[in-house]
Amino acid sequence: MPIVKKIDFAGKVLGDFTLSDAVFGAPIHMPAMHQVVVAHLANCRQGTANTKDKGDVRGGGRKPYRQKHTGRARAGSSRSPLWIGGGVAHGPHPRDYHQKVNKKVRQLAIRSALTLKAQENMMVIDKFAIDAPKTAVFKAFFAAIKAGKKPLIVLHESNANISKSVANIKGAFVQHVDSVNVYDLLNHDTLIATPEAIKKLEEVFA
Numbered sequence: 022m023p024i025v026k027k028i029d030f031a032g033k034v035l036g037d038f039t040l041s042d043a044v045f046g047a048p049i050h051m052p053a054m055h056q057v058v059v060a061h062l063a064n065c066r067q068g069t070a071n072t073k074d075k076g077d078v079r080g081g082g083r084k085p086y087r088q089k090h091t092g093r094a095r096a097g098s099s100r101s102p103l104w105i106g107g108g109v110a111h112g113p114h115p116r117d118y119h120q121k122v123n124k125k126v127r128q129l130a131i132r133s134a135l136t137l138k139a140q141e142n143m144m145v146i147d148k149f150a151i152d153a154p155k156t157a158v159f160k161a162f163f164a165a166i167k168a169g170k171k172p173l174i175v176l177h178e179s180n181a182n183i184s185k186s187v188a189n190i191k192g193a194f195v196q197h198v199d200s201v202n203v204y205d206l207l208n209h210d211t212l213i214a215t216p217e218a219i220k221k222l223e224e225v226f227a
Contacts, residue, residue, distance in 0.1 A: 032165025
C-alpha cells in the first residue's frame with residue numbers, strides 16, 4: 022500500500038497516510054498518459070485562426086498587364102500569393118482540433134499519473150486553517166514543505182480564501198477534485214490534497 026506524509030498547515034509531519042493500492046499503486050501506463058495529455062492540449066485549442074486565400078482577397082479580377090512582350094513574368098491576378106497585398110498560400114482556416122479519448126483510457130491515465138505523484142512528491146494536508154485570503158501564509162507553507170516552483174492543491178470543496186491566496190503565487194494552482202486531470206498532475210511538482218479529496222479519488226477511479 023502506498024504511504025505518503027500527512028502534514029498540518031504549518032508544514033509539520035503528523036504521521037503517515039495510507040493510500041489505495043488500486044488508484045495510487047497502479048501500473049504506470051506511459052502511452053495512455055501521453056494520449057490523454059495530447060488530447061487535452063488539442064481540446065484547449067480554439068481553432069479560430071483564419072487567413073484569406075487568393076479568391077478571398079478583394080480585387081484582382083483584372084489581368085494586371087498583357088501576357089507577352091513586357092519582359093516580366095506572366096501574371097493573371099494582382100492578388101496572387103506572390104504579390105504584395107495578395108492572398109495567403111496554404112494558410113490556416115477554422116477547424117476543430119478535438120480528440121476523443123475513451124473513458125477507460127482516461128481512467129487508466131489518471132491512475133498512472135496519481136501513482137507517479139505518490140511515488141515522487143505527494144502530501145496529504147489535515148486541513149487549511151485560514152479564514153481570509155493571505156498570500157504570504159501560503160508562500161511560507163510552500164517553503165516549509167519544499168513544494169517546488171509548481172505546487173498543485175486539490176480540494177474536496179471550493180474555498181475562495183485558498184483560491185485567492187494562491188492566485189498570486191506563480192506556478193501554484195488550486196483545483197477541485199472533480200476537475201483533476203492528467204495534464205495538471207504531470208505539469209506540477211508537488212501534489213497536496215485533503216483527505217476528503219483522496220477519498221473521492223479512490224471512490225471514482227478504484
